Amino acid sequence: MDLRVLALKVADVTQDAGKRALRDQLMPRDLVTASTPSIPDGREQVTSGVDDWLIRFIENRLTYLDPFDGFWATRPEQCEPGSRFWCVSGIDGAINFMRSMSEWTVTVSLFEFDEEGSAQPILGVVHAPALGLTYLAAKGKGAIRIWHAQTGDRREKIMPSTTASLNGSVVCYGMSYFPEESKRSLDVVAAIAGKPADIKRVGPTSLDLCKVADGTYDAYFEPNLHQWDVPAVSAGAVVVWEAEGRLRQWNGEPIHWRRENDVVASNGLIIDELRPYLS
Secondary structure, three states, rough: OOOOHHHHHHHHHHHHHHHHHHHHHHOOEEEOOOOOOOOOOOOOOOOOOHHHHHHHHHHHOOOOOOOOEEEEHHHOOOOOOOOOEEEEEEOOHHHHHHHOOOOOEEEEEEEEEEEOOOOOEEEEEEEEHHHHHEEEEEOEEEEEEEEOOOOEEEEEOOOOEEEEOOOOOOOEEEOOOOOOHHHHHHHHHHHHHOOOOOOOOOOOOHHHHHHOOOOOOEEEEEEOOOOOHHHHHHHHHHHHOOOOOOOEEEOOOOOOOOOEEEEEEOHHHOHHHHHHOOO
């Protein structure tokens, strides 16, 4: 199946899943009280069952779309070139979801292994149900944003901003559950303060990346994105790349999908000015 057509079908799946998740947010019968993270990896549970249900629902629907080789979370250690694996998230933006904010997403990406045995995402969908907004992109096909309204969907191609300087820009950053990681973000914020016109902190990661892709933000940075962030980052990454934005590690190296990453996305014009503050 053509990747653009496949991305649109995946968007339909995420929108169906998002409707159920949004109902749960608006009628929070089973929400766990937001508190200090208590599970081993430091993340909070969103609800007693929303994440698990979302992943099961989406993975089941994906099995009907196009032949694939499995799911990213359960892939084998060695994969053949050309192998494809779906990567599915629960709620990206758990605290926003729990606090009745609109900025949370459901994401899906598709990884493909190349001849060197390296996997890269080739399709990404980021759906924000409470915002009525979906971003989707596929390798070589560009990136689009879909606004959902009662009068119908409005689709438009997206591209990053043309802001050429850190001065007067709008920059966004990410925080962590872990104090030492958050301090790294805040150190950068303190260092660049006074240069950007505004420095935002809303989240989640996937939506922040998409807002760089569509020109809302000129750059976004966050340190120590973990293995559990791969679904959100990979989906947003395809949107950024296909919109012709830039996404790398803070040191300029490519993203590594098997380990932690310090991530910075930009319009490609202000990254040289921003990067020294990230070192």
